[in-house]
Amino acid sequence: MRIEHKRARLVFHIRDLKLEWAIEPRYWRNPLLAVAGLALLPLVIMSKPDYLTLLTTANIYAAVAIPLAWQMAGIGRMNFGPQFFVGIGGFAAALLSIHLGWNPWQTLGIVILLGLAFGLILSPLTTIAKGLYFSLITLILPLIFLEFTYVYTDIFKGETGLSGIVPLVNLGRIRTNYLVSCYFSLGMTLLSLYIVDKVLRSRIGLYAAAINDDEEVAETCGLNINGWKILCFTITSMMIAVTGWFAAHYYGTFAGITYLQLPFMVKILLIVMIGGRGELYGSIVGAYFVAFLEQALTILGPVNYIVFPFVLLVMLSTLREGLYGLYRRHKYREYYPTMRVRKR
Amino acid sequence: MLLKIENLTKNFGGLVAVHEVSLSIEEGEIVGLIGPNGAGKTTLMNLISGYYKCNAGKIEFDGVDITGAKPHKICHLGLGRTFQIPRPFQDLTALANVGVGVLCGKHRPHMSYGDGLLDASHCLEFVGLFGKRNTLARDLTLYELRALELARALATTPKLIMIDEVMAGLNPGEASRAINLVRRMIEEYHITIFWIEHVMKVIMEATERVIVLHYGEKIASGPPREIVHDPKIIEAYLGEKIA
Amino acid sequence: MADTIQVILIYTFVLGSLYLLISLGFSVVCGVLRVFHMGYGVTFVVAVYCMWMLMKEFHFGLVPAVIGMFVIQTLFTLGIIYFPVVKRYIEQEELLLTSLILISLIVEEAANFFYPVTAGVNLPTTILPGAVKIGPASIPIQMLIASGVAILTTAVFVLFLLKTRRGLVIRAVSQDTESAELMGANVGRVYALAMVLSVIPPTICILIIAPVWSIEPSLGLPLMMTSILVAILGGLGNIRGSIMASYIVGFLSSAVAFSINPRMMGLATLITVFIVLIFRPEGIAKSESLW
Numbered sequence A: 001m002r003i004e005h006k007r008a009r010l011v012f013h014i015r016d017l018k019l020e021w022a023i024e025p026r027y028w029r030n031p032l033l034a035v036a037g038l039a040l041l042p043l044v045i046m047s048k049p050d051y052l053t054l055l056t057t058a059n060i061y062a063a064v065a066i067p068l069a070w071q072m073a074g075i076g077r078m079n080f081g082p083q084f085f086v087g088i089g090g091f092a093a094a095l096l097s098i099h100l101g102w103n104p105w106q107t108l109g110i111v112i113l114l115g116l117a118f119g120l121i122l123s124p125l126t127t128i129a130k131g132l133y134f135s136l137i138t139l140i141l142p143l144i145f146l147e148f149t150y151v152y153t154d155i156f157k158g159e160t161g162l163s164g165i166v167p168l169v170n171l172g173r174i175r176t177n178y179l180v181s182c183y184f185s186l187g188m189t190l191l192s193l194y195i196v197d198k199v200l201r202s203r204i205g206l207y208a209a210a211i212n213d214d215e216e217v218a219e220t221c222g223l224n225i226n227g228w229k230i231l232c233f234t235i236t237s238m239m240i241a242v243t244g245w246f247a248a249h250y251y252g253t254f255a256g257i258t259y260l261q262l263p264f265m266v267k268i269l270l271i272v273m274i275g276g277r278g279e280l281y282g283s284i285v286g287a288y289f290v291a292f293l294e295q296a297l298t299i300l301g302p303v304n305y306i307v308f309p310f311v312l313l314v315m316l317s318t319l320r321e322g323l324y325g326l327y328r329r330h331k332y333r334e335y336y337p338t339m340r341v342r343k344r
Numbered sequence B: 001m002l003l004k005i006e007n008l009t010k011n012f013g014g015l016v017a018v019h020e021v022s023l024s025i026e027e028g029e030i031v032g033l034i035g036p037n038g039a040g041k042t043t044l045m046n047l048i049s050g051y052y053k054c055n056a057g058k059i060e061f062d063g064v065d066i067t068g069a070k071p072h073k074i075c076h077l078g079l080g081r082t083f084q085i086p087r088p089f090q091d092l093t094a095l096a097n098v099g100v101g102v103l104c105g106k107h108r109p110h111m112s113y114g115d116g117l118l119d120a121s122h123c124l125e126f127v128g129l130f131g132k133r134n135t136l137a138r139d140l141t142l143y144e145l146r147a148l149e150l151a152r153a154l155a156t157t158p159k160l161i162m163i164d165e166v167m168a169g170l171n172p173g174e175a176s177r178a179i180n181l182v183r184r185m186i187e188e189y190h191i192t193i194f195w196i197e198h199v200m201k202v203i204m205e206a207t208e209r210v211i212v213l214h215y216g217e218k219i220a221s222g223p224p225r226e227i228v229h230d231p232k233i234i235e236a237y238l239g240e241k242i243a
Numbered sequence C: 001m002a003d004t005i006q007v008i009l010i011y012t013f014v015l016g017s018l019y020l021l022i023s024l025g026f027s028v029v030c031g032v033l034r035v036f037h038m039g040y041g042v043t044f045v046v047a048v049y050c051m052w053m054l055m056k057e058f059h060f061g062l063v064p065a066v067i068g069m070f071v072i073q074t075l076f077t078l079g080i081i082y083f084p085v086v087k088r089y090i091e092q093e094e095l096l097l098t099s100l101i102l103i104s105l106i107v108e109e110a111a112n113f114f115y116p117v118t119a120g121v122n123l124p125t126t127i128l129p130g131a132v133k134i135g136p137a138s139i140p141i142q143m144l145i146a147s148g149v150a151i152l153t154t155a156v157f158v159l160f161l162l163k164t165r166r167g168l169v170i171r172a173v174s175q176d177t178e179s180a181e182l183m184g185a186n187v188g189r190v191y192a193l194a195m196v197l198s199v200i201p202p203t204i205c206i207l208i209i210a211p212v213w214s215i216e217p218s219l220g221l222p223l224m225m226t227s228i229l230v231a232i233l234g235g236l237g238n239i240r241g242s243i244m245a246s247y248i249v250g251f252l253s254s255a256v257a258f259s260i261n262p263r264m265m266g267l268a269t270l271i272t273v274f275i276v277l278i279f280r281p282e283g284i285a286k287s288e289s290l291w
Helices: A025-044 A049-074 A083-100 A104-122 A124-128 A131-151 A174-201 A203-213 A215-220 A225-251 A256-260 A262-276 A280-318 A322-328 B041-048 B071-077 B094-104 B113-127 B142-155 B172-189 B200-206 B224-229 B231-238 C002-032 C040-056 C062-089 C093-114 C141-163 C165-175 C177-182 C187-209 C217-233 C239-260 C262-279
Strands: A002-006 A009-014 A017-022 B003-012 B015-025 B030-034 B056-061 B079-081 B160-164 B192-196 B209-214 B217-222 C131-134 C137-140
Touching (some): A017 B113, A025 A174, A049 A174, A049 A225, A049 A262, A049 A280, A083 A104, A083 A131, A083 A256, A083 A262, A124 A131, A124 A225, A131 C217, A131 C262, A174 A225, A174 A280, A203 A215, A203 A225, A203 B094, A203 B113, A256 A262, A262 A280, A262 C093, B030 B041, B030 B200, B041 B160, B041 B192, B071 B079, B079 B142, B094 B113, B113 B172, B142 B172, B172 B192, B200 B224, B209 B224, B209 B231, B217 B224, B217 B231, B224 B231, C002 C040, C002 C137, C002 C141, C002 C165, C040 C062, C040 C187, C062 C093, C093 C217, C131 C141, C137 C141, C141 C187, C165 C177, C165 C187, C217 C239, C217 C262, C239 C262
Parallel strands (some): B030 B192, B030 B209, B079 B160, B160 B192
Antiparallel strands (some): B003 B056, B209 B217, C131 C137
16 A cells, blocks of 8 residues: 655555545635534533533434435435434444443444444345335334334333433543533544545545436446445444434433434434535534524423424525525535435 | 347337347447337347346347346446437536546546546547536536537447437537547547437448348348448338338 | 134224225325325314314304314315425425425424313214124224215215216326326316315314324324325325225234234334335336326
């Protein structure tokens, strides 16, 4: 392997592959500013633990929505059931932790393996099922899982959820616990953001765009669509399962009802669409917006359950490019994907 | 022998689209495929490029049997095609469109993503679309879309390109530009071309050999001069009375 | 053993007819407009709570309340669901589905806010009280009446589609929208008519079933899931397929409930539909149009 430095980019030569990594400061300036802002935020609101929980929740939502930005283009279909993998990650972490007493790092390994395994098992669906039917199948999958947890209530504690999961960090003082967990969630979100961003800016992102647009033509151009679809689905499912792992260990409880039903799916879908219509950085903006909105509206009392979907509906219909579009509208945007539910 | 087809048959339910067609194409040849509408020309092209699965017969490309192979494997072997109604990737720019062709074609050692896009811009410049490289494919005109199709097919470094009716719908100025483009392609890249076309002027001038399909069967094959004066062909196109 | 089979068959008939009535409207929308009407659950919620509101707050009698409720339903469907949402987003399906889900969430939460479960909402639409004993099973007469009404409603719908001119136009639009438009059909009006027609079966169903089943604001979602399952199994939008599929789903539910484990009813139906979606996604019926 050879590494050289040419014109503000590092070039890696591995056998006969050549990979580049740009290190121009102009390209990194805005993202670095945003990351610095996000990193300082927990310190500012450190005195109120509920705000820290709010930030962590927002980061969890963002961590689910970020791999979806790759998945929705990379498999060419809309996945209406990402919460299935959240459920898998969360239940695996919860069960292992409660019954075997494993600490979070041990369960992480198992969750990653399970995420990859289930992603691999379900990935033939992306090649067999046509657009609309794939969306329906993914819509039904979490419900099957939920019914499963109800039937085997003694293991999964369907109605009430599992509790007593080993917490993520335990440094003694509760305040430091919350702060460290918040930074941990931020780190997890930023790591997955970095990975997906690198992927989407490379040739794999171009392949995903080609698959989303017209699979058959891409295959005629020489792209192995089945292989890339399976790869995309498996890896993104693993990333979503890790989010479930984090949620289980952070909250200490994990109930299927919270995560596997329609309202959670709607929230994730809305984050993807309001944030930026499938745009990657929009996911973070959308996640923070939805989490803060949900919390802010609780001051209205019970009416907030009505106002919350209403506000989201208004935003969905007025903002064509989502919230992130307000930032990028005047900038040149290279790829504006159409999300396809039914192929025409 | 670059492409050899033996007794290729394709049925759609009860309709026989292609019936026991056999042909062969040598390296460096420019072969035209003509026939009235509905003769099965595009179906034949879809069968060769792997888009459809054939019901019977054998296709051999460059010594490798590609009957029933997946389209991307066929593309890696060196067979490219364009579509009669252009099918670009609508949401991508012209540069990205050809970039897909460059990066997905045969595996090229030491080509990074940036190098691939550079090569794509070379292809675009060759077809004359360099000025439109950052335009979305949905905003291009018909001639530019046809040129983009050619550029994308060229980007996969093929040995044989199958061109499907590149002249349809172009006005005379654009048509002559398109013919010049294909001629330059032949001269510079020395590619074998298998050309479906309706415009007889092009067939007469540009091709060395012509194959005629009628109702899915191959009825003649030979140099253009002979084909045009063959009574069977005239009957197929214009009917019995005129022949 | 014979007892269980008898019970299963009886409940297949009853449940199947009920599921048919529930999913008839969904199939009509799916067949004509070719969209997934994720706001279908709203129809049930609006029906129940509008009736309750008209009878409790405005002191309507039973019959005026029913008429008023139908009027409100039609206005709601056309004014809130069809024109602002479906018509605008019929090309962009992801926006359409999300907006419809949001509307159903808003309506459910509004119903929950004004009349939560503790408010004791009930509809006095019992036609004949009591239960009747058929073989080893004891079934409320209301449910038998509901099954009868289900079959009657489906028959009326099918006759309307087959014998009248409007029905012919609807069938044409469901097969090929562009050709129908070329023949002079006003597709927008046909869509609106289909949406209004789709409101009628669920309203009738929930009116008759209300005394026997529990009423809560979140009753829309399980009923909509049932209609989705029946629609998928029967071929999206095909009424013939929906009829067959509803009885199959009824059979599955009652067979699993009475011979294996009542808690597995939902799971069995879901797994069946999952398998059908993988191996034969077009469903039972072979055509893609309404009949």
